[in-house]
Structures are given as C-alpha cells and as structure tokens.
Amino acid sequence: MDNVINRRGEVWVFIEAVHGKVADISLELLSKGRELADTLHVALAGMLLGKDVSPLARTVISRGADKVYVGDHPLLERYQANAYAKAAVELIAKHHPQIVIYGASAIGRDLAPRIASAMRAGLTADCTDLEIGDHEDPVTKEVHKDLLYQIRPAFGGNIIATIVNTWGWPQMATVREGVMRMPDEVAGRTGDVITARPELALADVITNVLGEEPREHKVNLKGARVIVAGGSGVGSKDNFKLVYDLANVLGAAVGASRAAVDKGFIDKAHQVGQTGTTVRPALYIALGISGQVQHRAGMDESAKVVAINRDPDAPIFSIAHYGVVADLNDVVPMMIRAIRKRV
Amino acid sequence: MPYNIVVLAKQVPDTKAVTAKAMKDDGTVNRQALPAIFNPDDLYALELGLTLKDSYGGRVTVITMGPPQAAEILRESLYRGADKVVLVTDRRAAASDTLATSYILSCAVRAAAPFDLVICGRQAIDGDTAQVGPQLAEKLGLPQMTYVESVESVSGGKITARRNTDYGAEVVEGPLPMLLTITDKAKPPRYPAMKRVMQFKKATTAAAAAAAGKTPPDDHLLIDEWNLDHIKADVDRCGQKGSPTNVKRIQAIVLTGSSYKQIKPNQEGVEGLIHELIEDHTIG
Numbered sequence: 001m002d003n004v005i006n007r008r009g010e011v012w013v014f015i016e017a018v019h020g021k022v023a024d025i026s027l028e029l030l031s032k033g034r035e036l037a038d039t040l041h042v043a044l045a046g047m048l049l050g051k052d053v054s055p056l057a058r059t060v061i062s063r064g065a066d067k068v069y070v071g072d073h074p075l076l077e078r079y080q081a082n083a084y085a086k087a088a089v090e091l092i093a094k095h096h097p098q099i100v101i102y103g104a105s106a107i108g109r110d111l112a113p114r115i116a117s118a119m120r121a122g123l124t125a126d127c128t129d130l131e132i133g134d135h136e137d138p139v140t141k142e143v144h145k146d147l148l149y150q151i152r153p154a155f156g157g158n159i160i161a162t163i164v165n166t167w168g169w170p171q172m173a174t175v176r177e178g179v180m181r182m183p184d185e186v187a188g189r190t191g192d193v194i195t196a197r198p199e200l201a202l203a204d205v206i207t208n209v210l211g212e213e214p215r216e217h218k219v220n221l222k223g224a225r226v227i228v229a230g231g232s233g234v235g236s237k238d239n240f241k242l243v244y245d246l247a248n249v250l251g252a253a254v255g256a257s258r259a260a261v262d263k264g265f266i267d268k269a270h271q272v273g274q275t276g277t278t279v280r281p282a283l284y285i286a287l288g289i290s291g292q293v294q295h296r297a298g299m300d301e302s303a304k305v306v307a308i309n310r311d312p313d314a315p316i317f318s319i320a321h322y323g324v325v326a327d328l329n330d331v332v333p334m335m336i337r338a339i340r341k342r343v
Numbered sequence: 344m345p346y347n348i349v350v351l352a353k354q355v356p357d358t359k360a361v362t363a364k365a366m367k368d369d370g371t372v373n374r375q376a377l378p379a380i381f382n383p384d385d386l387y388a389l390e391l392g393l394t395l396k397d398s399y400g401g402r403v404t405v406i407t408m409g410p411p412q413a414a415e416i417l418r419e420s421l422y423r424g425a426d427k428v429v430l431v432t433d434r435r436a437a438a439s440d441t442l443a444t445s446y447i448l449s450c451a452v453r454a455a456a457p458f459d460l461v462i463c464g465r466q467a468i469d470g471d472t473a474q475v476g477p478q479l480a481e482k483l484g485l486p487q488m489t490y491v492e493s494v495e496s497v498s499g500g501k502i503t504a505r506r507n508t509d510y511g512a513e514v515v516e517g518p519l520p521m522l523l524t525i526t527d528k529a530k531p532p533r534y535p536a537m538k539r540v541m542q543f544k545k546a547t548t549a550a551a552a553a554a555a556g557k558t559p560p561d562d563h564l565l566i567d568e569w570n571l572d573h574i575k576a577d578v579d580r581c582g583q584k585g586s587p588t589n590v591k592r593i594q595a596i597v598l599t600g601s602s603y604k605q606i607k608p609n610q611e612g613v614e615g616l617i618h619e620l621i622e623d624h625t626i627g
Contacts, residue, residue, distance in 0.1 A: 018510075081477070081480075081486065081487055081489075082486055085481070105509050106489075106490060106507065106508045106509045107508075107509070109473050109474075109477075109489070110477060110487070110489045110490075111477075112474075113441070113445075113473075113474040113475075113476075113477035113478045113481070114477045114478070114480065114481045114487070116441075116442060116474070116478065117442065117445060117477070117478035117479075117481035117482055118481055120442065120587075121442075121587065122440070122442065122586075122587030122588040123441065123442070123474060123588070124472075124588055125441075125470075125471070125472035125473060125474050126471065126472070128624060128626075128627040129624060129627050135591055149591065150588075151624060153624075154469075154470060154471070155356075155358055155469060155470075159593050159594065159595050160593070160594040160623075160624045161590050161592070161593050161594075162590070162591045162592040162593075162594075163588050163589065163590055163591065164588070164589055164591045165587040165588045165589065166587075166589070167587050168442070168587025168588070176627065179626065179627025180627060206486040206517055206518065207486050207488065207515050207516065207517035208515065208516050208517065209513050209514070209515050210503065210513075210514045210515065210516050211513065211514045212508075212510075212511065212512075212513045212514075213511050213512045213513065213514075214510050214511040215510070215511035215512060226625075226626060250626060251627075280359075282625055283620065283625045283626060303625070304620070304625050306616070306620075317603070320603060321602060321603060321604065322603075322604050322605075322606050322616055322619075323603065323604070323605050323606065324605075324606045324607075324608050324612070324613075324616075325605070325608065326608030327608075330608060331608055331613060334609075334610055334613040334614075335613055335616075335617060338610075338613050338614045338616075338617040338618075339617055339626070341614075342621065
C-alpha cells in the first residue's frame with residue numbers, strides 16, 4: 001500500500017450508519033471536518049458504507065459535507081470489521097484524502113486501526129480536538145506546513161498530547177463522542193454523491209452476529225472524562241433535567257450527591273462519594289452540592305472542579321478551581337449557551 | 344480439542360496512582376513515583392486464555408514487548424498458570440507507536456506459531472488507544488472480535504463470543520484462528536498460585552542471569568528473550584523510524600487545587616469560564 005502525501009487531498013469523515021440513521025458522532029465530526037477543510041481550502045467529504053444507504057447522503061450534505069462517497073454493497077448490510085475495512089481502504093487508496101476522521105465509538109475504534117494497519121498510516125486514538133498547524137521537525141528542521149494536530153488526553157488523562165504525522169498519510173484520528181459541536185442542518189444545501197460498488201465477496205465477511213442484546217445505557221462514572229453532578233440544591237427530580245441538559249452538551253456523565261439521591265431526585269447508581277463511586281475526571285461540575293466531606297472524598301482528585309452554589313460558605317468552594325456563587329437555575333442555561341457557541 | 348493460545352501483555356506505569364502527590368512542582372507527572380504494573384485489561388486476557396486451556400486443554404504462551412524489567416509481568420504470568428513466556432526486547436523497538444508496535448508483535452506472534460487464538464487486553468492504561476489489538480489482527484491476516492466479555496464456546500474450528508457494543512452486547516461467531524481483545528467485564532483474573540510462585544520465582548532471562556553473574560537457568564525457569572533479528576522484523580518498520588505519529592507537544596494538567604477563581608454569575612463571566620476550559624482542552 002503506497003502512502004501518498006496529497007496536500008490537496010480532501011478531508012473525510014467516516015459516516016457511521018446505524019439502524020438506518022447517521023450516528024450523532026458522525027454529525028459532530030462533520031462540524032469539525034468543515035472547519036479543517038475550510039482552513040485547508042479543500043472539500044469536506046463523507047465516507048458512507050452500507051447497503052442501500054444512499055438516501056443518508058442527503059443528511060451528510062445538509063450537515064456540512066461537499067461530497068459523499070457511498071460504498072454500497074449488500075455484504076455491507078451490517079458492520080463487520082474485515083469487509084468494512086476492505087471497502088474503506090479501496091476508497092481511500094483511490095481518492096487519497098489528506099485527513100480521515102472517525103468517531104471513537106465501538107465501530108470506529110474497531111475499524112480505524114484495521115484501516116491504518118492495512119495502509120501503514122498513522123492513527124491517533126480518542127482525540128478531544130483537532131487543529132491545522134505547521135510543524136518543524138526537531139531533528140531535520142524541515143518545516144511541514146498545514147499538518148493535522150491530533151490533540152488527546154493520555155497517561156490516564158493527566159497530560160494532553162499533540163500528535164502529528166509527517167508521513168504515513170492519510171492523517172487519521174478517532175474523535176471522542178460529545179466533544180465536537182453538533183452542526184446545524186442547512187436545508188437546500190447541495191453536494192455531490194459519488195456511489196461505487198466495493199469489490200467484496202462473501203469470503204470477506206468473516207464473522208457473523210448471532211444475536212443482539214440491547215442494554216440500557218449504564219451509568220459510567222468511573223470512565224467519564226467530564227461529570228456534571230447535582231445536589232440537593234437542584235431542588236426536585238424534575239429540575240434534574242438541567243443537570244442532564246448541561247451533561248448532554250458536554251458529552252458528560254451525570255453524578256449526584258447523597259443528599260440528592262436520598263431525596264429521590266436520581267438513582268443511587270449516580271452517587272459520587274464515600275458511599276458511592278470515587279471519580280477522577282478531567283472536569284467535575286458540582287451544581288447545588290454543598291460538598292460534605294463524604295462527597296469530597298469521592299471527587300477531590302478531579303483535575304478541575306467547577307462549583308455553583310448559592311451559599312458562599314459551601315465547603316465545595318474550598319476544593320474548587322472555579323466558583324460561581326449564584327442560583328444554578330440562572331447559571332446553567334448560560335453555560336449551555338456558551339458551550340453551544342464555543343466562545 | 345486442545346488449543347494453542349498466545350496472550351499479549353504489557354507492563355505499564357500505574358496511571359491510577361497519579362494523584363497530586365505524584366506530580367512534580369512544574370505540574371508534570373513524576374513517572375518514577377508510579378509503580379510498574381501488569382496492564383489491568385491484559386490480566387483479563389490472560390485469565391481468558393487460562394480458562395480456555397482449563398476447558399479444552401492446550402498451551403498458553405504470554406508475550407510482552409518492553410525493557411528487560413518487563414520480565415516481571417512474565418513471572419507473574421507463570422505464577423498464574425502460563426506455560427511459556429517470551430520477552431521481546433530491543434533498543435531499536437523503543438519509541439514505537441501503535442503501528443510499529445503491532446508490526447513487531449505480529450513478527451513475534453508468528454515466531455511463536457502455531458496459534459489458534461491471539462488474546463489481547465482491550466487497551467493499556469498508559470496510552471488508552473485500544474489500537475494495537477485490531478492492528479495486530481490485520482497484520483496477522485486474522486479476523487478480530489474486540490471488547491469481548493466472555494467466550495461461549497470454541498469448537499469445530501469456530502469460536503463464539505459475547506462482545507460489547509455501543510448499544511449493549513452481541514454474540515458473534517467466527518473461524519479460528521481469531522484475535523480477541525478483552526474488557527474488564529470478563530471473568531476476573533485468578534490469583535497467583537502459591538505453589539507456582541515458589542516454583543517460578545527464580546525464572547529469568549539468560550541475559551539477566553549472565554548480568555547477575557549466574558549460570559543460565561534451567562529450561563523450565565527460562566524466560567525466552569527475543570530481539571528484532573530473532574523475530575525477523577524489518578528494522579525500518581520498528582521504533583521511531585517505523586512510527587508515523589510523533590508527539591509534538593505535551594501539556595500537563597496540573598492537579599493541585601491551589602488556584603481558585605471566582606466567576607461572576609453573568610453572561611460575560613460564564614463565557615470567560617467556558618472559554619478557559621476550552622482553551623486548556625479540559626472540554627473539547
């Protein structure tokens with residue numbers, strides 16, 4: 001597999017089609033892909049694989065793509081690593097995009113490494129941001145213009161690393177769900193749809209799914225990079241919607257203090273603290289949580305703590321990096337707006 | 344029917360032990376302050392290999408790539424029940440990214456042939472990429488089952504396993520040989536057996552024995568040591584040379600809670616806060 005350094009190459013987003021719909025993560029990537037393509041003055045394209053998926057191309061274009069490459073084949077009806085990787089490699093090798101980004105979903109993390117290995121291309125996992133910038137090789141002093149900065153937390157989230165690849169193109173990365181803005185739908189936006197039938201045989205589909213067991217989304221506080229937690233100050237079960245709204249725009253997990261759990265605002269599975277889960281996220285946002293020692297013991301190793309509470313003497317402020325002394329009902333909607341705007 | 348099982352494991356710094364205490368004054372991680380441990384997911388991979396051997400018979404070979412001190416996790420593998428352990432160590436392999444690492448491991452696994460199953464942990468806690476498993480599968484020309492939580496059966500040249508997806512779980516079936524990556528939802532790892540600890544605590548590589556001025560250990564206490572030449576790796580595809588991705592910059596996330604900033608509860612204040620959190624990559 002030859003690696004072509006195609007500086008005029010397009011920016012591609014792998015479009016995950018699940019149950020006849022474009023996955024949210026793929027839409028989020030289109031907003032970042034649009035930025036990168038505009039900076040590079042090249043086209044943004046979606047790579048859409050599946051069976052009879054052409055109708056979804058319209059959604060991809062309406063969310064910012066200039067083109068959609070559709071690899072349509074009956075054998076791509078459901079995701080399978082070998083077949084999807086083969087079809088994707090065929091498209092990438094034909095069109096030489098300079099960047100290909102994937103969602104860091106179960107599918108993206110299964111697929112992208114296989115493609116990278118087959119193409120001997122660089123791949124950075126789980127990025128939280130992507131930028132375009134120049135890079136001077138520290139040894140040769142050669143300056144590489146307009147590379148993809150692949151920015152990701154590493155070392156258990158304790159450092160942020162910026163990765164570049166000067167060779168082994170296309171530059172590829174998987175991107176974490178919930179960290180990019182969801183692009184607005186633009187009705188009437190037009191673009192090209194290029195449909196091709198990948199070369200696939202039954203022998204390329206090597207594993208079979210025998211059965212599926214959908215599960216309710218488990219509360220995953222331990223693995224969350226960002227946690228938005230509510231306390232008794234949230235006031236009611238209904239008002240916990242605010243906590244969820246903020247968590248949703250941040251792609252965060254929802255936590256709670258024992259007081260909120262005891263008052264029946266939220267299930268115990270969300271409880272953070274000595275009798276609940278101990279967490280160490282990159283960011284912990286405490287809403288209406290006074291910060292009793294039992295709660296603090298479960299979250300005081302968070303890298304950043306933002307506390308919002310009406311009581312200026314609430315102990316939570318003693319471990320916070322940022323404090324807002326105010327009613328969370330006023331502040332949370334402002335935060336949601338600011339995050340949506342990417343100020 | 345007995346199976347030849349290869350388990351891949353990595354020695355990693357215990358990143359969970361990174362607290363404010365393990366940080367240097369400049370806000371960077373003091374790696375020396377962190378204990379080196381058996382990568383947690385890899386213990387689940389080893390456990391699965393041993394469980395399959397218990398059920399069907401066969402042989403479990405554990406391979407690790409790393410500096411000579413990574414032999415420690417190979418001894419731990421012997422304590423838990425591995426039949427053979429191999430240390431792949433070579434200065435020319437240093438600074439390998441996931442592409443180069445998977446290439447080197449593919450050469451090592453081929454050198455350990457024959458194999459019916461190659462089992463890896465889902466990801467290593469120092470990099471958390473989860474890329475090496477699928478990349479290794481591709482390099483070995485094997486199909487893969489990632490995020491496996493249990494193996495239902497292995498028979499008639501086929502394996503059936505339950506794996507996690509974004510929407511729940513699915514049961515998948517595929518032919519042998521197969522590469523699996525295992526999550527921590529799988530059966531918890533067994534403890535080292537006291538008898539085996541006594542039996543294998545002196546297991547070492549020939550090089551380590553020589554360095555300590557001792558005669559090479561008996562065969563059953565020998566940890567095989569392979570370099571890139573033994574496994575017929577093309578050195579241009581290893582180490583820094585074989586790694587397309589390079590770290591351009593590292594920013595430490597300072598863990599001390601010493602700085603406190605009061606934010607005004609108005610639009611300007613809140614926007615300033617969000618801006619700072621985006622700027623330092625706390626949020627994307």
